[in-house]
Amino acid sequence: MTPTSPHILGAEFVCAVCHVVVDLDATLVFGCPHVTDTDKQHVLHIREAIRPLRPVADSNPFLSFRKHLTVDAFGARVGLAEQERINIISATNKQIEQICGTGFISTPITRQDRLSDALGFSALGGVWVKDETHNVAGSQKARHLFSTLLYLLMSEHASRVPWASQAQRPGLAIASCGNAAIAAATLARAVQWPITVFVPESASHTVLATLQSLGATVQECRRQQDDAPGDPCIHRFREAVAGGAIPFSVQGTENAWCLDGGRTIGWEIATDLDFVLDRIYVQVGGGAFASCVGSAFKTSGIHPRLHAVQTSGCAPLSRAWDVAIENGSARDAGARWHECMWPWEQEPSSLADGILDDETYDWISVLNAMADTGGHPIVAAESDVVRAHEMAHEYTDIDVSPTGAAGLAGLIQNRSLLADNERVALIFSGVTR
Ligand SMILES: Cc1ncc(COP(=O)(O)O)c(C=O)c1O
Numbered sequence: 001m002t003p004t005s006p007h008i009l010g011a012e013f014v015c016a017v018c019h020v021v022v023d024l025d026a027t028l029v030f031g032c033p034h035v036t037d038t039d040k041q042h043v044l045h046i047r048e049a050i051r052p053l054r055p056v057a058d059s060n061p062f063l064s065f066r067k068h069l070t071v072d073a074f075g076a077r078v079g080l081a082e083q084e085r086i087n088i089i090s091a092t093n094k095q096i097e098q099i100c101g102t103g104f105i106s107t108p109i110t111r112q113d114r115l116s117d118a119l120g121f122s123a124l125g126g127v128w129v130k131d132e133t134h135n136v137a138g139s140q141k142a143r144h145l146f147s148t149l150l151y152l153l154m155s156e157h158a159s160r161v162p163w164a165s166q167a168q169r170p171g172l173a174i175a176s177c178g179n180a181a182i183a184a185a186t187l188a189r190a191v192q193w194p195i196t197v198f199v200p201e202s203a204s205h206t207v208l209a210t211l212q213s214l215g216a217t218v219q220e221c222r223r224q225q226d227d228a229p230g231d232p233c234i235h236r237f238r239e240a241v242a243g244g245a246i247p248f249s250v251q252g253t254e255n256a257w258c259l260d261g262g263r264t265i266g267w268e269i270a271t272d273l274d275f276v277l278d279r280i281y282v283q284v285g286g287g288a289f290a291s292c293v294g295s296a297f298k299t300s301g302i303h304p305r306l307h308a309v310q311t312s313g314c315a316p317l318s319r320a321w322d323v324a325i326e327n328g329s330a331r332d333a334g335a336r337w338h339e340c341m342w343p344w345e346q347e348p349s350s351l352a353d354g355i356l357d358d359e360t361y362d363w364i365s366v367l368n369a370m371a372d373t374g375g376h377p378i379v380a381a382e383s384d385v386v387r388a389h390e391m392a393h394e395y396t397d398i399d400v401s402p403t404g405a406a407g408l409a410g411l412i413q414n415r416s417l418l419a420d421n422e423r424v425a426l427i428f429s430g431v432t433r
């Protein structure tokens, strides 16, 4: 089909490793077609969407930025009229609101005066914090998952799925023991879609109780004798997907659609701030979050230095940055995956326990965004992770978790290198549970 508008032109996925282009017309595509049982090192990136950023007035970011969402372009491509697409987004958001008490809303970003003073910034500079803790399911994870859910629902509406009725829907699957699991179970519950959550033995009782109350099937994963290295929850998740389950994941490698809706966070920041932002510090686990912030800023035409923050207890991204520079460049390192990114060997540990992914799945785009903006990764000392959580509670009114405040640990560590009048953004991304 010949593209008919810039909106549709922007809608394509390209593998950052083998460069295959995946057309949106394909049915239920979540990853690169060149992934095999023995070669998982591929990741689809969204080919640049349209610019400039042109939001329309709506409190729901999935409606205000709809024209920039790849999933909306997909809906158009498979024949859904604009009003039909809007209705799907609005109706699903209402269902989520009924479960959660809130649907998707643009979350506030404000200068935190006490925190800015405590960190020694001048009146011209300071720290602006976007508060994601009141978002759907208490973190940014639901934004990533909502674009996947919309993809599934739009596919159903356009008869682009192999099942004939809702009763025959294959189950959703996710491997997570924290915010992503709760966000996934919340969205699944809102649309009555069965979901299995693969959790480690160490999963917290609070998370397990929440998942159960949301009606998710929880499967505890122990390491099995013949397991390959890596997270056993991911192994069981991949087995479920191989058996027909839908990868409802917040890792771009498993499901590229999560890299679509996550961008609404960056678009909101770009729209809300009416001054030039110098830097942003983003806490990184699997990397989808920072990847989306980076690509959203790029389409918005703003270029603060991006700093990906990990903890000294688990820092595979920073290692990849160093190796990529040594063997060529930090940019476009996809073809050098096996040299740059491999699982963290030590047992990961930190108070910020939500960013302990032993591999940064979405590392390629985060490296690109740091290289493009003159940023670099930061490995925060554990003492700064603890201090960041304390300072967040002492100097702001946001009930943020240690994971959600970990970007601040990067700023604390980096502070002596910054001028007092720099303007810095953080995203407090997850509520205390
Ligand atoms: C509150 C919070 N912030 C940030 C992250 C990191 O996101 P990502 O795994 O996409 O890098 C997580 C991941 O679990 C999280 O729960």
Ligand SMILES: [Zn+2]
Pocket: 015, 016, 017, 018, 019, 020, 032, 033, 034, 035, 042, 043
């Ligand atoms: Zn590929």
